[in-house]
Amino acid sequence: MKSLYTRLFGRYWNPYTALIAAGVLSALYFGLTGTVWAVTGEFTRLGGHILNFFGVDTSDWAYFGLVHMQGSSFSRSDGWIVWGMFIGALITVLLSNSFKIRVPKQKRRLFQGLIGGIIAGFGARLAMGCNLAAFFTGVPQFSIHSWIFIVATGFGTYLGAQITKTKWWKGKPALTKGSAVTKTREKRVIQPYVGGLVALAYSVLIIVFFATGKPLLGTAAIFGALFGILIERGQICFTSAFRDLWLTGRSLMGKAIILAMAVSSVFTIFVIAVYGMEPITQIASPGTFVGGFLFGLGIVLASSCETGMMYRLMEGQVLYLVVFAGNIIGVTLLAYAWDHLGVYELLVASGEKVNLVATIGPVWAIIATLTMLAACWVFVDYWAKHKRYRMTVKREEKKLVS
Secondary structure, three states: OOOHHHHHHOOOOOHHHHHHHHHHHHHHHHHHOOOOOHHHHHHHHHHHHHHHHOOOEEEEEEHHHHHHHOOOOOHHHHHHHHHHHHHHHHHHEOOOEEOOOOOOOOOHHHHHHHHHHHHHHHHHHHHHHHHHHHHHHHHHHOOOHHHHHHHHHHHHHHHHHHHHHOOHHHHHHHHHHOOOOOOOOOOOOOHHHHHHHHHHHHHHHHHHHOOOOOHHHHHHHHHHHHHHHHHHHHHOHHHHHHHHHHHOOOHHHHHHHHHHHHHHHHHHHHHHHHHHHOOOOOOHHHHHHHHHHHHHHHHHHHHHOOOHHHHHOOEEEEEHHHHHHHHHHHHHHHHHHHHHHHHHHHHOOOOOOHHHHHOOOOHHHHHHEEEEHHHHHHHHHHHHHHHOOOHHHHHHHHHHHO
């Protein structure tokens, strides 16, 4: 039993395992509820609720009408996907005894996280989704807007990676005093017990949902927690997938994401074909590209996408509380700009919803999707090898010069 516990919580899980499991679960969640795993739509509603709390009348904001503001975050299934992710991640952090309050040594990182979070939040909602609904769960829904978003996110993360390499962005390193001798004290292992209590309380809540005739909330709470567990144990972060690829040629997370989307696409097309369900399609427009670019830029500046932000915040990293606040500000700014500043008419109104299943049929839709994912795999593999080769050559050149 102790060996099993150590395997589960003593070390992080292989990203392939965690992401493929997340892909299968997202397809199952779609089959059960008719909706997808997503977070920034609920972030937008939270922004609206906060404005309403402070007396701001948002009844004429078109974007809030688009995302449906009825009820509270605790009475919506989308809300429990988000809270479930936070709670699921927190449970595994506590069970692994790894919660620790951490504040960035460079205070500029807080400002950078806020700005990055705002840009990412604004871009995500302009594109009608983030690294989940417009990427990881968008591709298996065969919505063309997801492919536009992925390409744009690639460009945005590449620019962000170049910015973070600059001296003015890095700033001066924060030095801390150290001592030659460090004292070690025995840790009191309290966190796993707290994690167990949180898990028990959350399980009771889920039972209450089903017992009181709220099965949709119960289902969302279960899947939200499972997604939270997977992203924390697998350390799933789309920012690192792109940034590491551009900067160092590390491709593990990127390839795991691609393979997981392929598996999820196969399961999803089965659900669509067998149960006659309609895939969820968003508008493909210039706004999708602009939003994807801003999202990619923002997540690199903030050092985290939405999923990465959620589990890192539960680990006690204060920076990501600021990133979360930036996300809420960003999505709320987009909600205002949508009609008040003409963003919809300028970037979105000319677009249309295009889905591969409706356009070319389910068989060709899955063939086309798997082919495009294979092309992504080839590109990632090529770039990784090319980047590592160039880095090796540079190191050899430096040795020769010295």
